[in-house]
Amino acid sequence: MLSERAEEILEALWIQLEEEGKKQLDLGASRDEPAIDELIKLGFIRKDLDHIHLLEKGKMHAMACVRRHRLAERLLADVFDIKNKIINEVSCKFEHLLHEGLEDSVCTLLGHPKVCPHSKPIPPGKCCREKINKKLLKLLAPLSDLEVKDKGKIAYLQAKDRSQMQKLINIGAMPGVSIVxxxxxxxYVFQIGQSQFAIDKELASSICVRLAR
Incomplete structure (x- = not known):
């Protein structure tokens, strides 16, 4: 098992490589950290003077670290109602408890969320691609996955762009609002308050509902 610091380094590398378009990470004060040697010995990274590069062998592990972190954020925000001001600090500690198998169960429990509370994409896992664990009780699910007469409260919106988000806001589909x-x-026809609205599947998929039990 990787040390927590090694996982943090992999996470930072993956974000810079995949989301920020950078190809290397400046070591700075981290050059003599034991976690760097740990990752080099595993063949996950390569050190080049004052920079480290993420190697192919380390990419999947790095993506998994990012996935666990963002799933932890989603779990803490949606189930435990942890506020944004401290969610990153808490999730950094919580993510290390999520490992393969458990993280897929959490993902399924949350309805396979696509974004974290900060609207950053959550890398998909095996459960998302294969739709396994369908019998696991879900706490949250996209509106498009609900059955007729299912009800709950909107937990969050995962609109793909500003235009889609504006459509949802215009019909009153906001977090905390009750929906049937x-x-x-x-x-997809649903009711909010005394009003009914019809939307297509794509828009319905962007409304994540905390199910009433």
Whole structure:
């Protein structure tokens, strides 16, 4: 098992490589850290003067670190109602408890969320691609996965762009609002308050609902 610091370094490397377009990480004060040697021995990174490079062998492990961190944030925000001001600090400690198998169960429990509370993408896992563990009780699910008459409260929105987000805001689909699914075909019809709205599947998929039990 990797040390916590080694996981943090992998996470930072993956974010810089995949999301910020950088190819290397400046070591700075980290050059003599034991975690650097740990990752080099495993063949996950290569050190070049004052920079480290993420190698192919380390990419999957790095992506898994990012996935666990963002799933931990989503879990803490949606289930434990941890506020944004401290969520990153708490999730940094919590993510190290999530490992393969458990992280997929958490992901399924949350309805396979696509973004973290900071709107950063959550790398998909095996459970997302294969839709396994379907029998696991879900706390949250996209509106598009609900059955007619299912109800709950909107937990968060995962709109793909500003235009889509504006459409949701215009119909009052906001976090904390109660919602009931009335129809799934030919369009998704739901009720908020005394008003009913019809939307397509793509928009319905962007509304994540905390299910009432």
């Amino acid at each position: 699914l009335l129809q799934k075909f030919p369009s």
